[in-house]
Amino acid sequence: MKVKKFSKRAGLSPGTLLHVGERKVDDIKISIMDYDDAHLREMDVDTVEACGQFTKTDSITWINISGIHDVDMIQKLGNCFYLHPLVLEDVLNTEQRPKMDDYDAYLFLSLKMVYPDADYQTIRYEQISLIVGPSYVISLQEVEKDVFDAVRERIRHAKGHIRKKGSDYLAYALIDLVVDHYFKILEELGEKIETLQDAVIENPEPSSLAVIQTLKKEVLFLRKSIWPLREIVNTLTRGDSELIHEDIIIYLRDVYDHTIQIIDTIETFRDMLSGTLDIYLSNMSNRMNEVMKVLTIMASIFIPMTFIAGIYGMNFKYMPELDWAWSYPVLLLVLLGIFLAMIFWFKQKKWF
Numbered sequence: 001m002k003v004k005k006f007s008k009r010a011g012l013s014p015g016t017l018l019h020v021g022e023r024k025v026d027d028i029k030i031s032i033m034d035y036d037d038a039h040l041r042e043m044d045v046d047t048v049e050a051c052g053q054f055t056k057t058d059s060i061t062w063i064n065i066s067g068i069h070d071v072d073m074i075q076k077l078g079n080c081f082y083l084h085p086l087v088l089e090d091v092l093n094t095e096q097r098p099k100m101d102d103y104d105a106y107l108f109l110s111l112k113m114v115y116p117d118a119d120y121q122t123i124r125y126e127q128i129s130l131i132v133g134p135s136y137v138i139s140l141q142e143v144e145k146d147v148f149d150a151v152r153e154r155i156r157h158a159k160g161h162i163r164k165k166g167s168d169y170l171a172y173a174l175i176d177l178v179v180d181h182y183f184k185i186l187e188e189l190g191e192k193i194e195t196l197q198d199a200v201i202e203n204p205e206p207s208s209l210a211v212i213q214t215l216k217k218e219v220l221f222l223r224k225s226i227w228p229l230r231e232i233v234n235t236l237t238r239g240d241s242e243l244i245h246e247d248i249i250i251y252l253r254d255v256y257d258h259t260i261q262i263i264d265t266i267e268t269f270r271d272m273l274s275g276t277l278d279i280y281l282s283n284m285s286n287r288m289n290e291v292m293k294v295l296t297i298m299a300s301i302f303i304p305m306t307f308i309a310g311i312y313g314m315n316f317k318y319m320p321e322l323d324w325a326w327s328y329p330v331l332l333l334v335l336l337g338i339f340l341a342m343i344f345w346f347k348q349k350k351w352f
Contacts, residue, residue, distance in 0.1 A: 122214075
């Protein structure tokens with residue numbers, strides 16, 4: 001996870017349209033699902049002007065746009081649906097925190113979708129913007145992924161209440177799917193943390209430290225994404241907006257409970273990673289202590305032997321022991337005796 005840079009917008013006036021973030025797709029795809037309890041119409045269009053015909057209909061219209069790097073296209077979308085320039089600015093700024101704004105005629109929500117990459121090694125993030133009107137929902141994604149495919153299938157097969165409810169229920173279904181993806185990521189993350197803990201306890205390696213830091217960054221970003229989302233859902237459950245009907249609030253409360261559960265899990269993972277780091281540092285310290293212990297024991301054994309060898313290594317002329325016939329083997333036996341005595345003493349002290 002890289003640190004985001006926000007200096008690109010410095011000095012610009014509010015409402016200036018400028019894409020901030022990485023361009024993740026080449027082509028923009030616009031899909032439309034227009035439905036009611038009895039009818040469903042699906043289509044792909046090439047221009048946002050074609051979406052204008054659905055601004056005032058009795059049915060519910062879901063417009064999904066994949067790719068938001070085209071500033072002109074976003075400007076035309078705003079003209080078709082009479083969106084405030086600040087909304088368009090927030091859509092193009094993919095590096096902001098999740099938020100919600102109530103513009104009376106519509107609601108604007110900015111969320112963070114999380115999903116694993118192809119090899120499930122890292123977490124990818126995508127900003128998803130939702131514009132909820134009286135009879136329409138506009139979702140804007142950075143990439144063309146089937147993250148909302150489950151909702152599309154429910155609409156196609158008229159499963160549950162989605163075809164019988166309004167745009168607020170569709171918005172709830174999309175928010176609920178975003179929250180459910182956090183659970184999938186947390187399952188993968190939990191398995192990684194448990195595996196890492198076992199590896200650190202059994203055989204800590206320097207590479208484990210890099211893995212711990214990477215996981216801590218991912219958990220931190222998840223926390224920064226889900227805390228504002230909790231506040232967004234909590235605001236929706238209060239029923240302050242006329243676009244959210246009373247019968248939808250109970251569903252939003254369920255999503256709110258899920259966000260609380262996710263936050264609790266994230267906090268648990270933070271504690272586990274902090275504990276894993278402590279275990280790693282303790283094991284590395286213990287390993288160093290064992291090395292120092294061995295070196296200290298070896299030095300302690302050879303210090304008296306070195307002392308004796310140093311005495312008889314002096315070049316004094318009158319040293320009577322030098323003329324003894326058995327002086328050399330006797331000295332070796334003395335050194336051996338010192339060695340064995342030191343070993344016995346260390347074992348009595350249980351130093352090894």
